[in-house]
Amino acid sequence: MQLELLNEQGQATAKVDAPDTLFARDYNEALVHQVVVAYQANARQGTRAQLDRGEVKHSTKKPFRQKGTGRARAGMTSSPLWRGGGRIFPNRPDENFSHKVNKKMYRAGMASILSQLARDGRLAVVDSLTVDAPKTKLLAQKLKAMGLESVMVIADQIDDNLALASRNLANVLVVEPRYADPLSLVFYKKVLVTKGAIEQLKEMFA
Numbered sequence: 193m194q195l196e197l198l199n200e201q202g203q204a205t206a207k208v209d210a211p212d213t214l215f216a217r218d219y220n221e222a223l224v225h226q227v228v229v230a231y232q233a234n235a236r237q238g239t240r241a242q243l244d245r246g247e248v249k250h251s252t253k254k255p256f257r258q259k260g261t262g263r264a265r266a267g268m269t270s271s272p273l274w275r276g277g278g279r280i281f282p283n284r285p286d287e288n289f290s291h292k293v294n295k296k297m298y299r300a301g302m303a304s305i306l307s308q309l310a311r312d313g314r315l316a317v318v319d320s321l322t323v324d325a326p327k328t329k330l331l332a333q334k335l336k337a338m339g340l341e342s343v344m345v346i347a348d349q350i351d352d353n354l355a356l357a358s359r360n361l362a363n364v365l366v367v368e369p370r371y372a373d374p375l376s377l378v379f380y381k382k383v384l385v386t387k388g389a390i391e392q393l394k395e396m397f398a
Contacts (some may be wrong), residue, residue, distance in 0.1 A: 348388030
């Protein structure tokens with residue numbers, strides 16, 4: 193598999209050989225969906241909570257007499273059937289949202305995503321991506337010159353200048369290969385990979 197090598201103007205100047213096991217695999221939509229959903233589920237903190245009928249602040253007094261009113265009998269206003277009452281099955285903070293994904297499945301899913309990005313022309317290679325100073329403006333100008341608006345950069349080495357310059361750009365994500373995740377790969381319109389990062393990705397997912 194050969195990937196385009198981009199220069200600082202965003203033009204393809206050459207081709208770079210890449211392993212077929214990582215960038216030329218068949219697209220498995222069901223597996224990619226499972227991996228992305230599991231990643232999102234495992235990121236949930238589960239900090240929301242609701243009250244049941246014993247926890248809502250209500251009087252325990254019977255709202256009206258049992259018979260003769262023509263209404264349905266009611267014992268207290270904290271009933272889940274009443275507005276403002278407790279929930280029948282309330283959400284709890286200790287609820288477990290995690291999904292289990294085997295390592296082999298995760299690697300195959302990541303390779304499938306990278307392969308499809310390469311086929312769609314959304315993945316390209318750069319020699320390196322650096323800025324002279326930790327200035328957001330410098331990185332924004334460099335990416336604009338390359339014609340990139342929404343981009344994920346997978347770099348083998350990230351210095352302080354690049355990390356500080358990229359963290360305030362809304363549509364830019366700069367990560368090392370070990371922090372590449374399936375959701376970001378799918379979300380960003382373009383993915384740039386440095387030459388050194390290709391070898392690391394190969395060791396991790398191929």
